[in-house]
Amino acid sequence: MKYNTRHIINKIFTVVTAASVVLMIVILISVLGPMIWRGSSAVFFKSTVEFRKMQLDLHHRGDEAEIGDEISKSEIYRDFIYHKIDVFKKGINTDYYTDRVKQIYRKFSKELQYNGIKGDQLSRRRKFARGIRRDMEKAFKSLDKAEILQIIDDVNKCKGDERIANTKADEFFVLADEYKETIKNFDLSKRQQYAQALKEVEGLVRQLLGPRSDEPLPAMVMDRYGATRVDLAKELLDKIIWKRQWVQQNPDKPMVEEKVRRATQFAGTELESIFPYIEENFDTITIPRFTFYWQYFFDDSTSGHYFGGVGPEILGTLILTVLAMAFVFPLGVISAAYLVECASDNMAVRIIRMSINTLAGVPSIVFGLFGLAFFVLVFIPFFGGPSKPCILAASLTLAVLTLPVMIRASEEAIRSVPKTYKEASLGLGAGRFRTFVKVTFPAALPGILTGVILSLSRVAGETAPILFTGACAFGSVPKSLFSQTRTLSYGSYDIAVGDKIGMLVPHNQYGMVVTLVLLIICLNAIAIFFRAKIFRRLKGH
Amino acid sequence: MPTSTIKNQAKSDHIDSVVSLSEKKTSSSKSELDCQCPVVKAENFSFYYGSKAGVKDISMEFYPCSVTAIIGPSGCGKSTFLRSINRINDLIPNTSVKGNLFVNGHNVYDKNTNLVNLRQQVGMVFQKPNPFPKSIFDNIAYGPKLQGVKSRSKLQQIVEESLKAAALWKEVKDDLKKSALALSGGQQQRLCIARALATKPNTLLMDEPCSALDPIATGKIEDLIGRLQSDYTIVIVTHSMQQAARISRRTAFFCLGELIEYGSTVDIFRNPGKKQTEDYVTGRFG
Incomplete structure (x- = not known):
């Protein structure tokens, strides 16, 4: 009986632990899956002729003759639509x-x-x-x-x-x-009404089809092209065909949204015909084609990430992460070495240790403000640098942010090196420093690299600490440590809070987040590879 | 009464067997032993962990070119004493010493003691084989590199000599680049001895070097110790009285942090001067 109970409890234990693992995997997939699915649409998508035109203009990609042919084909329809609008507009x-x-x-x-x-x-x-x-x-x-x-x-x-x-x-x-x-x-009495409706239609048509062929090139790159992606173009088409308005049907109830065919607004005028015309000829105008836009990971983007890729963001994230690791690695290891090898167990050391543990739980925005107050305003100017947000300040802030993690991981790693190694080295006449550098540190390296992996992921994904210390949403590729940089984390944050831009480029927002996840996975894979290699060497295989 | 007779008989048999073993190796006479000047000399030496004494008031001498065994029950301070000789005990916080300890005529606990020199003169082999997680070559070259030997050929020579002296050369000469952790336990322990020899010490401290090894590996290490004793002062802490009898010329018996008896191995086992010693070597205690 007793044996049976034990057996059942063991079974339950196995089932519960396995179930929790399965649950975790399910959660992971249900969180990451849709994100990756939507993010991949930044790279795999159906492009319109406007996309190919843009790629040709900005990056000289694609076959000029073929694209020229496509453009002239779609231009016929476009010009016709614009002509209709022009005629109506004059009235x-x-x-x-x-x-x-x-x-x-x-x-x-x-x-x-x-x-x-x-x-x-x-x-x-x-x-x-x-x-x-x-x-x-x-x-x-x-x-x-x-x-x-x-x-x-x-x-x-x-x-x-x-x-x-x-x-x-x-x-x-x-x-x-x-x-x-x-x-x-x-009908002149409707002039005012028409004017308003036309303005809306013209704006939407322009977003869909791009500017007219006879007007001067707009200054903003964003305005030079129509919808480049079929999914966005379809949305615009829907907006052109259907007008959404809020209607109060019953004074006691809240207003309801109602879809009205826009064509009815222009009933009896010349413009009425263009709505079915656009709808019918949508494919002929946009010429959808499946595109693998791998240059997404290298291209610069236009303002607001309306077109282009995340090249500078990836570069900026890498620079910040590598720099922060370059700062935090020696600092963390040396601090941990002090705590393990040199410090005696007194009040001061206990306070230091407690501070480190507390620091690990401080919200990152606090580090961001600290970085602004210390690195940007005091530290860098003190050494003659400019007192403005820059890569150096941002990476230093990130280094401080992840320092507790690094110290704790390194401390554990150094502590877990067998005492016998240290004794052997000291027994041969080596000093404490040499013992640490030649024996303890190499043996602790796998554990320290675990700290690096934890820190890497944190540093690459943080937004708040770099908010005031060195990130920017727009701007050129950084030229020195004293310029600001774009990063993936800050970029997706900016799209999220930037007014309306996020709605225009949802693929880009997801694309950035997925790129960030991929980047962190890649960086971790490198660190894990090295850790495994060192570990194998230490084990003597 | 008959039981006690049998017991006494058994006791004397036991001692005889132990001593006969030791007599094979320690054939030199007592007068010859005493004429040499000591390499390690303790004068009223005490070692404290905080306020608790690890060893109390030890006065003894270790002589060159011989093996001295320290025996005693667990916790009697024999390891503490051994580890005080090359000051490896400094690693432990809150310790203090009283009295003097001389190695090659220098007071070890003097403020001006050069720890590097001391530890290179006094090599140490630990209870558990503890090679560094490096290659065999790097393990042995570690000490000489500390001494400032840089030339590759010189290092190669030292490595070869040390491995030969530790009777390991034949087994590993083809894979010096291999990790030391890939060796077997006995080989690892011999590697540790080779590593200690590479700094050219004159004294070797061995802290139960065979306690983690099987009998065959133990036999090899004991043979090695027998061969090394012609060149080095060897102090070995051991739990095995047979081992002490087999390999040592002198034996010291520690109990509760005090040196109870110190003399030639033959005397300690055959003719112990103190009751405690007699109880211990006959297995009545501990």
């Missing part, structure tokens, strides 16, 4: 006409001056032209169709007047006729 947005009138008037007065007309003659003729201009501007502003037609008729009566005959002012009448034609099928 509702009279700025165009007002500008034209102003231009004609200016040209007219220049012509007069050029022809040597002066004095009374000049002011008389200009006054007449000014009258026409004012009338026309009034017409453009008016919302009453009858009034507009009346004004245009009045203006047309001036045609052939000797004060303006055979001058540039003749263009006034051409313009007047053009406007009359434009407003013929137009």
Whole structure:
């Protein structure tokens, strides 16, 4: 009976421990799986023609002739859509006409001056032209169709007047006729409403298709191209086709979101047709193609990570991590050596040890502020460096952050070196220093490397300590220790808090996090490899 | 009564067998033993762990070119005393000493003692084989390198000599690059002896060198000690009285931190002067 009980308890113990391991694996997979799945979309995705155009423009990648062919194919559709929008826009947005009138008037007065007309003659003729201009501007502003037609008729009566005959002012009448034609099928009372809706549509279309071919190159790289990814393009398409609005259906209930076809907003106008047109020709316009964008890990990115990769982020993370390890490794090992080999067990040492343990639990943002207050404002300027956030300050802060971990791991490692090694070395006449360097340290190295592995992961992934001490969201690749750097951790943080950018580039945010995880795994693998190698050598195989 | 007679008979048999063993090796006469000047000399030496005495008031001498065994029950301070000779006990915090201990005429516990020189003159072999986790070559070259020997050929020569002296050369000459931890326990212990010999000491301290080894390896080490005694002053702490009788010329008996009796091995085992010694060597105590 007793034996049976023991047997059952042992079984339960095995089952519970195994179950906890399985649970852990399940949690790990359910956390990492979706993240890796979404992050991989930064590298594997369906690209549109705009992506290939961007790659060709910015990095000279791809076949120029082929891409040129694709661009010209899609441009036909694009130009058609923009043309439709332009025509519609003229009806509702009279700025165009007002500008034209102003231009004609200016040209007219220049012509007069050029022809040597002066004095009374000049002011008389200009006054007449000014009258026409004012009338026309009034017409453009008016919302009453009858009034507009009346004004245009009045203006047309001036045609052939000797004060303006055979001058540039003749263009006034051409313009007047053009406007009359434009407003013929137009409900002027809806002008305001149309203007707003059109602005929205134009913005979305522009995001989807990129700028028109005839307009000057936008200054921001982000504005030069339409949607580069099919998934983003589909989202934009959905936004173009459907308008979401909040509607109060019942005064007692909260507002509800409602999807309305945008085409209904423009019912009866020329613009109504472009919505089905875009939807039908979506594939022809975007030309989706499956892409493996491996350059993601090396490319620089445009502002806000809208395009491009995480090359500088990886570089920055590596620099910070390696530098921090370079600072913390000797410091940690030497401190641990003091605690194990030199310090006697007195009050001061006990306080030091307690402080180290406490330090390990301090929130990282505290280290960030400490880094700002000490390294940025005092320490680096003291040695003649600039008093601004920089790589050096950031890596020093990270080193301080992980120092407790490093000291504790090294202390354990050094303590666990068999006393007999030390005795043998001392028995041969070696001093304490030589014994430590030649015997204790090599034997403790695997354990110390465990500390390095723990520290590495922490350092590479921390955001708060570098927030004020050396990280930046945008900027060039660092040129010296005294410049700021981008990092993967800070980059994903910045996208997360940056207004709306995160929604535009979700793939990039996940991509950065997954890249960070991969980077940490790689760094750990290197450290584990070395540890295993040293361990094997110590074991004598 | 008959039981006691049998007991006495058994006792004298035991002593005879032990002494006959020792007599084979220690054939020199008593007068010859005393004429040499001592290498290690303790004068009223005491060693304290904090306030507790490890050894009390020891006065004895160790003579060159001979093996001296220290026997005694566990915790009697024989290891403490041995470890005081090359000051390896300094590792333990809160210890203090009283009295004098001379090695080659120099007071070991003098403030000006050069520990490096002392430990190179007085080699030590520990209870458990403790080669460094390095190659065989590096293990032996460790001491000479400390002495400042840099030339590779010189080191090679020292390694070969030491390994030959420790009777290990034939077994490992082809894989000096191999890790010392890949050797067997007995080989490791001989390697440790070779390592101690490489610094060219004149005294070897052995702290139960065979207690972790099997009988065959023990036999090899004992043979080795027998061969080394012509060149070195060897002090060996041992729990095995047979071993003390087999290899030593002199034996010291420690009990509770005090030196009870010190004399030639033959005398200690055949003719102990003190009751405590007699009880111990006959196995009635400890």
